[in-house]
Amino acid sequence: AVGQFELTGVATGDRFAANTAGSITLRLSGTGNFPLVEAPRITLPAAFEQFDMKTNERLVNTARGTTGEKTFEYPFIARAEGDYTIPGVRFSYFDPSTGKYNTLTTPDFPIRILRDEGNGASGLGMVSGVTKEDLQMLGSDIRFIRMGDPRLVRQGGAFLWSWGWFASVFVLAAAFVGLLVYLQKSIRERADIVRVKTKKANKVALRRLKRAKGYMNAGKESAFFEELLRALWGYMGDKLAIDVANLTKERVLGELVGRRGMDEEQAREFLNLISECEFAQYSPAAGVPMDKAYNAALDLIGRFENKI
Incomplete structure (x- = not known):
């Protein structure tokens, strides 16, 4: 105040x-x-x-x-x-x-x-000859009746060391071991960059083909062929584990035919599609239909995915 x-x-x-x-x-x-x-x-x-x-x-x-x-x-x-x-x-x-x-x-x-001369009528009995300290003690020696569920537990029926407790511990331990094995395997796989890129090559290529299809539907020919080339080259680079600096048509042909045992005709068909897309990208009058190039790329990637 x-x-x-x-x-x-x-x-x-x-x-x-x-x-x-x-x-x-x-x-x-x-x-x-x-x-x-x-x-x-x-x-x-x-x-x-x-x-x-x-x-x-x-x-x-x-x-x-x-x-x-x-x-x-x-x-x-x-x-x-x-x-x-x-x-x-x-x-x-x-x-x-x-x-x-x-x-x-x-x-x-x-x-x-x-x-109180009239305590009988009030129903409240008067305490006579009781000190303050006695009243405080009287207020603490009587407890209220507990209401509701007392949650009594039978002796010897505790959860600890019961069959349920052992089962819970076993399940938790098994889950921990399984999670540890999974995480170690995931870490090893992520550490192998080549393997990761090889496994994700198809997904990355399909994602790029989807963007190329969007350019095709919009009539953007130059952007379409640019994205289609990125999908084809990127797929081969990831699938064959070839760096971008060394990614050439001769290297791809030798890798597919020499090391992977692919049919030379299919390998050359893939390289010819890349050549046509490069020509169409810089020469719009070449007359390469976008839908034909898109379907051919989708078909070739599907065939290579099954054989490589």
Whole structure:
């Protein structure tokens, strides 16, 4: 709290019959940041049953700040007869005019609780001759009945070391070993770059042929033959593991016929298709139909894929 405040406290009386209601009211007045001020805490004896606090305020916003008062009422009911003292309330705030912290304190509230002559009618028996410490102990020796499923477990029936536990451990271990073997195999295959490129040659070529078909449908002849040549050369380079720098027609022919045992006629058919595409790319008047070249490339790659 920041501002200038005054604090007063008063009880509704100093004598009550047991099981009757009473209250303590704190009134905080002055000028300051009232909206941020929280209710002071009040400590009641264990024999008192405390209810929800009530708050009332009358505030006005002025040039100096929020001015008015805020009232806190703490209702209670005393259950046991005897003499009690409710400690005074402390409230601290900062006064900007003096630059100091101040603490306000109310006097203690002495209260005497008398015997309840009509406790039979109220149905609430009064506890006589019981101290505060005894009441605190009474509040802890009786427990509420547990509601709902207690989740009882038979002794000796725990999951640990059971058949289900051993089966779970075996399954997890087998899954771990299988995953480890798969990852090691995958790492070895990825490390063999030539093998990876050879296995993916067909997929890469078909992806390039798909782009070439898109150029064909759009009527872009030059782009079509350029993409078709990239698909044919790229397929042979990946499939035969030949670097781009060494990828020539003579090298491809020697690799197919000499080392792979391919029919020379099919090998030359593939090379002739490459020559026609190169000629059509730079000489649009050559008259090479795009659909014929596309189908021939698709057919030749399919035949080579089955034999290499």
